[in-house]
Amino acid sequence: MAFNSKIVFSHVSVSYPAASQPALKDFSIRLTNKHIIGIIGNSRAGKTTLCHLLAGTLPKMVDGEVSGHYQINQWSPQQDWGVYNHQTGVVLQDASSQLTSFTETVADELAFNLINRGIQSQQIKKKVRRVAQLFGLTNQLTLSPAALSGGQKQRLAIASVIVTDPAILIMDDPTSQMDPRGRQIFFHWLQQTTALVFITSYEVDALAEVADELWLMDKGQLVDHGTPFAVFNRFTSPRIKHPVCWQLAKKMGWVLPTDGQSYPVNYQQLEEAFHAAQDS
Amino acid sequence: MQNKSTSHHPLWKITLSPATITLIPVAVGINYVAKAFAEGLKLPVWLGSLGTFLASMLGGPLAGAISGFTNNIIYSLTLSPMSGVYSITSIAIGLTVGLLFARGWFKTKKCILLAALVIAVISAVISTPLNIIFYGGQTGIVWGDTVFALLVGHHFPVWVASFLDEFMLDILDKIVVAYLAAFIYHQLPQRLISFFKKVR
Amino acid sequence: MTTLTWFQRFDPVTKLLLILCLGLASFVIPTLTINWLLVFILFLLAISIGKLSSLVKILSFSLFFIATMIIVQGLVNPGNHTLLWRIEILNFYKEGVNYALLLGSRLLTIVLTTFFFIATTSVTENARYLESQGIAFKKVYMFISVCYILPQMMANLHQIKLAQRARGIGQQKSWLYRFKMLFPILVPLVVKTLDQAMTRAIALQLREYDNPQRQPQPLIHHYLLARFNHYLLSILIIMLGGMKVWLLIQK
Amino acid sequence: MQLKIHNLRFSYPQQQFTVKADHLDLQPGLTAMIGENGAGKSTLFKLLGGLVTTHQGKITVDQQPLKDFLKTERARKIGLAFQDPDDQFFNSSVKKEVEWELRQLKVPAKKQSETVTAVLKETNLSQQAQQNPYDLSLSDRKLLSIATVLAPNPQIALFDEPMIALDWPSQQLVSHIFTKLAKRGHTILVISHNLDWVAQNVPQVIVMGRGKVIFAGKTRDFLHQPTLVKKSNLLLPKVTRLTMALGINPPQYRL
Numbered sequence: 002m003a004f005n006s007k008i009v010f011s012h013v014s015v016s017y018p019a020a021s022q023p024a025l026k027d028f029s030i031r032l033t034n035k036h037i038i039g040i041i042g043n044s045r046a047g048k049t050t051l052c053h054l055l056a057g058t059l060p061k062m063v064d065g066e067v068s069g070h071y072q073i074n075q076w077s078p079q080q081d082w083g084v085y086n087h088q089t090g091v092v093l094q095d096a097s098s099q100l101t102s103f104t105e106t107v108a109d110e111l112a113f114n115l116i117n118r119g120i121q122s123q124q125i126k127k128k129v130r131r132v133a134q135l136f137g138l139t140n141q142l143t144l145s146p147a148a149l150s151g152g153q154k155q156r157l158a159i160a161s162v163i164v165t166d167p168a169i170l171i172m173d174d175p176t177s178q179m180d181p182r183g184r185q186i187f188f189h190w191l192q193q194t195t196a197l198v199f200i201t202s203y204e205v206d207a208l209a210e211v212a213d214e215l216w217l218m219d220k221g222q223l224v225d226h227g228t229p230f231a232v233f234n235r236f237t238s239p240r241i242k243h244p245v246c247w248q249l250a251k252k253m254g255w256v257l258p259t260d261g262q263s264y265p266v267n268y269q270q271l272e273e274a275f276h277a278a279q280d281s
Numbered sequence: 282m283q284n285k286s287t288s289h290h291p292l293w294k295i296t297l298s299p300a301t302i303t304l305i306p307v308a309v310g311i312n313y314v315a316k317a318f319a320e321g322l323k324l325p326v327w328l329g330s331l332g333t334f335l336a337s338m339l340g341g342p343l344a345g346a347i348s349g350f351t352n353n354i355i356y357s358l359t360l361s362p363m364s365g366v367y368s369i370t371s372i373a374i375g376l377t378v379g380l381l382f383a384r385g386w387f388k389t390k391k392c393i394l395l396a397a398l399v400i401a402v403i404s405a406v407i408s409t410p411l412n413i414i415f416y417g418g419q420t421g422i423v424w425g426d427t428v429f430a431l432l433v434g435h436h437f438p439v440w441v442a443s444f445l446d447e448f449m450l451d452i453l454d455k456i457v458v459a460y461l462a463a464f465i466y467h468q469l470p471q472r473l474i475s476f477f478k479k480v481r
Numbered sequence: 482m483t484t485l486t487w488f489q490r491f492d493p494v495t496k497l498l499l500i501l502c503l504g505l506a507s508f509v510i511p512t513l514t515i516n517w518l519l520v521f522i523l524f525l526l527a528i529s530i531g532k533l534s535s536l537v538k539i540l541s542f543s544l545f546f547i548a549t550m551i552i553v554q555g556l557v558n559p560g561n562h563t564l565l566w567r568i569e570i571l572n573f574y575k576e577g578v579n580y581a582l583l584l585g586s587r588l589l590t591i592v593l594t595t596f597f598f599i600a601t602t603s604v605t606e607n608a609r610y611l612e613s614q615g616i617a618f619k620k621v622y623m624f625i626s627v628c629y630i631l632p633q634m635m636a637n638l639h640q641i642k643l644a645q646r647a648r649g650i651g652q653q654k655s656w657l658y659r660f661k662m663l664f665p666i667l668v669p670l671v672v673k674t675l676d677q678a679m680t681r682a683i684a685l686q687l688r689e690y691d692n693p694q695r696q697p698q699p700l701i702h703h704y705l706l707a708r709f710n711h712y713l714l715s716i717l718i719i720m721l722g723g724m725k726v727w728l729l730i731q732k
Numbered sequence: 733m734q735l736k737i738h739n740l741r742f743s744y745p746q747q748q749f750t751v752k753a754d755h756l757d758l759q760p761g762l763t764a765m766i767g768e769n770g771a772g773k774s775t776l777f778k779l780l781g782g783l784v785t786t787h788q789g790k791i792t793v794d795q796q797p798l799k800d801f802l803k804t805e806r807a808r809k810i811g812l813a814f815q816d817p818d819d820q821f822f823n824s825s826v827k828k829e830v831e832w833e834l835r836q837l838k839v840p841a842k843k844q845s846e847t848v849t850a851v852l853k854e855t856n857l858s859q860q861a862q863q864n865p866y867d868l869s870l871s872d873r874k875l876l877s878i879a880t881v882l883a884p885n886p887q888i889a890l891f892d893e894p895m896i897a898l899d900w901p902s903q904q905l906v907s908h909i910f911t912k913l914a915k916r917g918h919t920i921l922v923i924s925h926n927l928d929w930v931a932q933n934v935p936q937v938i939v940m941g942r943g944k945v946i947f948a949g950k951t952r953d954f955l956h957q958p959t960l961v962k963k964s965n966l967l968l969p970k971v972t973r974l975t976m977a978l979g980i981n982p983p984q985y986r987l
Contacts, residue, residue: 019471043899044871062299062683064475091687094870098680101688103622103629105605119694147632151815152769162688177896180768180925181967203899206970242900245928245970268974275978299691302623303682307674310630314638315667322659335671355627361542362595363588417554417584421546426553433557461663465671468824470866473672476679637819643783644819648880649807649836665832668822672866676818 004036006074006197013069015050015059015221024050024065026221032214037191039208039229040201042218043240048201049094051218052173055199056091057082073169074197090167090196092175096158100146107133107149108142111161118165128164135190136160137183151178159187163194172200176207209233209244209266217241230270234263246271254278300477301347304340308332308348309355326454333375334462338387339477342379349375366415370407377403378462387463397452397459404455405448409440418443425450486530488601492704493610496602498714500594505721507590509728513579516586523593532600539599543592547585554581604628605701612697619691634674641669733809733887733919734759735780739789742779751775751943753789758888758921762914764930764951765923767940768965773923774815774892776940780921781812781890793888808837811886815893817877821865826857826876829865833883847883855879856905871899878906888919895926907933931955931969935987939964952985 008030015025025047032038040048053059057078060067071077076085093099104110111129120128133139136156141149146157155178163170176184188207191198202208208215209229217225217232225236233243243266250256250264255274257263265271311332319328333352337345349371357365377400381387386396412418418439419426425446432442466474488496503519510516527536555565558577565575608625612618645665653659689695735758743750751772758780765773778784779791782798791798793809801809814820823829830851834844852858855875860868865876874897881889891910895903911933914920921938924930930937930951937954939947941964947954954960961968972982 017472018475043901044869056687058683058687062476062479062686063472064479086687086689089687091684093680093684095677095680098677099684101685101690102633102681103604103608103626113690114688116698117689117692117695119692119696122696147636150769174897178769180965181927182768182965185967240901246974249971249974268977271974272978297619297623299619299682299686300679302619303626303678303685304675305623306626306630307678309627310634310674311671313631314634314670317635318638318663318666322662324656324659324663328663331667331671351624351627355624357595358598359628360539362539362592363543415584415588416546417550417558417580419546419550419553421549423549426549430553430557433553433559436559439559457660457663461667464664465668468668468822468864468866469672469675470864473675473679476682477675640814640816641819643778644812644814646783646803647781647807647810647812647814648820648833649804651803665820665822669819672821673818 004034004197006033006035007072008032008035008038009070009072011070013054013067013071015047015054015068016066018064018066022221024221025054028069028221028223030216030223030226035197035214037198037200037212038214038216039212040199040216040218041203041205041208041241042224045220046218047221048218049173050221051216052091052093052171052199052201054078055169055171056089057085058091088167089169089171090162090165092159092162092170092172094173096175096178097151097154099158100154100161102146105145106143107138107146107157110146110157111138111142111164113161114165132160132164137186152180152183155179156183156187163196166196168196170194170196170198170200172198174201174203176202176204203242205233205242206244206246209246210268229266230263233266250274298479300479301340301344304336304344304477305348305351308336308345309352311335312348312352313356326457328454328458328461330371330374330455331458331462333371334378334458335465337375337379338382338462338466339474341383342376345375345379346372347375349373363415366411367408369411370404373403373407374400387459387466390460393459393463394456397456400459401448401451401455404451405444408447408451409444412443412447413440418446420446420450422450486601488530488597489702490705491710492707493598493602493607494614495704495707495710495714496598498711498718500591500598502714502717502721503594504587504591505718505725507587509721509724511728513583513586516583516590520586520589520593523590527593527596527600530597530600535600536596539592539596540589543585543588547581547588550581550584551578554578554584603701609698609700613700617691618695622685622690630674633677634670637673638666638670641666641673644669733794734792735888735919735921736792736795737780737789738792740779740787740791741789742775742784742787744775749775749943751779753945756938756945756948758919759936760914760917760919761936762910762920762922762934763936763938764934765921765938765940766925766927766930766964766966767946771940771964772943773940775943777812777890777892777921777923781810782806783812804837807886808884809887811881811884811889813877813881813889813891813894815896817870817873818866820877820880821873824864825862826865826868827852827861829876830880830883833880837884839884847885851879851883854882854909856902870897871902874898875902875906878909882909882913886918888921889913890921892923893925894922895924895929903929925966927955927961927966928969928971931972931985931987933987939966941965951987955985 010028010030013025013028014023016023040051042048053063055078059065061082078085100110101113104113108129111132112125115125115128133142138157138160149157155175159175176187188211192211212229215226215229215232216223217236225232233247247264247266250271255278257265257270257274258277265274309332312329315331316327316329319326333345333349336348350368353364353368353371381396386392412420419429428449429442429446432445433439507516507519554577555573556571558580560576561574563575564572565578566573604625608621611621650662650665737753737756740753741750767773779787782801785799821829823832827848830848831844834847852861855878857872857875857879860872865873868876878894894906898906910920934951937951938945939954946964947960975982
């Protein structure tokens, strides 16, 4: 699939009121045709700030001083917020608080964004059913959202956002409460989307499988970026978790035949390296 | 009129910004839960205006007033039907707290005590006529009403007895709530304060 | 569809106007017997709705309060002349008791009419009705979300209590200790609730809750003569208000 | 200290869901409680912590029924950290938050400041000691809630999903702390979803499913039963899954 996306950040900095350090420092990047961008880094790296910038919620709703210029596809999240917001789906870090809290059933919650857009009720029903199936919530449609577990609430938050088929998805650690099965379902779905995705997560294994671009952040700065393969092989500090594939291959000495020194970061590459090691 | 502390946050501006719209239900919720909690602990105070106090401090006097009003209307339509008439008192409390807070009355311990006194007087002044119209001057709290009965029995005018009945209960409550609210406000992380104070 | 109780056939605004109307009426009617007759009729109607447990709950406080009013007014009302009963050293007077009974009937009228509203109207119903009347969803949201925030906050309260109990807070008799216990419970509760509210405020905007294209949802019930009721009750309320003012001037 | 369960039955009022455990011994050392969302882990967690006492059957700490403990005595012996750290902070600084714990349990004043300094150092929070707890990052708030449990040095410590929301260096730090405490003879129970971490660091597991204990014993013995792992709706450690997919022998589980 070819993705027609354009991402521009030029010298973007963010400072929150009464904070001693800027949350984002001189962030610059220019990319085209990306599909899934994984954002990784330790606590206080600036990941959530970046998500708020991408969603346009900073500085519109969250107080902060923003300098520099940034643009996603043809839009500036800051200047074209209304139009841009119509194209985006955002999952915030605290996903369960993102639910409206006043819908009586999961189905109503899933329909909320569609009702707001004035969509016909027949269509709403269809879309709700489809998205519920996608996220394993079909059996919960008539339950109250309050009755769901943490992981289910997170799935509901995601489902109620993607029900409008947004062109751009911004997700801040969307799987933190999910059990391993839920996570597997989510990342599998993520790979199938046609949206441009920005996702922060501590799940480096999953990101290495699905992302075609990784941004490594530290203390508000972009430390490195590129494919997961490039980033994890360039940046080998123990302060960053590496995918299990990479760790396993490193331990076993399975390098990729293409350059004879890098280790695989996803299963496909692992197989390649494994067979190359077997052959030699 | 110039007032530096309010230049960023116009005192009387009330746009129903999304922040205010979510702040008001929260204030009502805090009122309710704090009240239930105080009852559970069997404390001699209500704490039922803690949320209104915080809404006034965060969102200004009008946000506080709307919170207080909404609080009593919702109460009367869900739990205790008669609390609707005291919505006037709650509006006054919201306005007073917001004004006093903007003038820095919640900064030192002494000032807070004074603020609590002012709020209790205003609250009692407004509640007294309501108590007289609806309850013959009583408040429904046993030890307050005992005082009321004693005073009326000794030929004090009903409105004086009723005012003292209400004020006695109010003063303790408002002192506790004022200190509690000031302490909590002080504990709030910066991100929350700037979010709810931000004017859009 | 299940059959509707008679009260569900009225729209929320009619019900609210009815509360106001009957409340005012009980203030205008000077006769004790008529007032209590009204209370009696309302009470029978309330029983017909069912939900007896919530009726008992809502009435018990009012009845307790009326009892204290009878005691206090019966003993010390300034207008007391005619001795009614004598219990040990306590003298109860007719004027005070009657006054308390009058106030009590007004209280019960308001409480019972409100009960109709509480017992027969769901939050969703109110929300949809308000929205169908052209009120912006933003404002509707403000009212309805209060009702939903409470269970959520109670759940938070429960969890916070557990967490602090794990840290060793206990139950002690002294008032000072109990006052001190307000802080470990209420501070996390307020911060957490505000934090969740902030997220929700942001999310609602992201989810376009104020989009002008939003379609009001269909009403839950079909209401009887909504507009007619509104006019009728409004006129009645104005008339009753006028009568009350007139009565006050007459005095 | 030993935590023992005998014929435990518990259900919340007006709910179908029941937690059942016939026999369960929690020995000194590190134990993980695992299971999918809604398996009853958190409920059992509260029961073991002595916070919910309306159960049938017996829970004992060194033969003494947990129900009979006084509140402070229980809090001194058993520490609990819940999943959401924001359920507990109310002091004006990180330091005071940890101190409060000790004052509550009537630790002598002299020892208090010593302990606080040591615990903050151990959890890497020394630099933030004077900050408002709510101004910390989520990862650091989580660390702080763990620090408040560690401060009174309880013989038994229970943690509900301590690794969630921690960044990688903090995860390693916490994992190291658990192992150290276990070596010193403390009884540590950790709820986790992460079988990768469990397989590498935790010798004992309790597996929950639909309110029941499906398995209790050595981690290794559990992981060697793929059908049981599947039944509990969990995923084998990533390393195992990868090697199996490659068609070679998975690495031996050390624990």
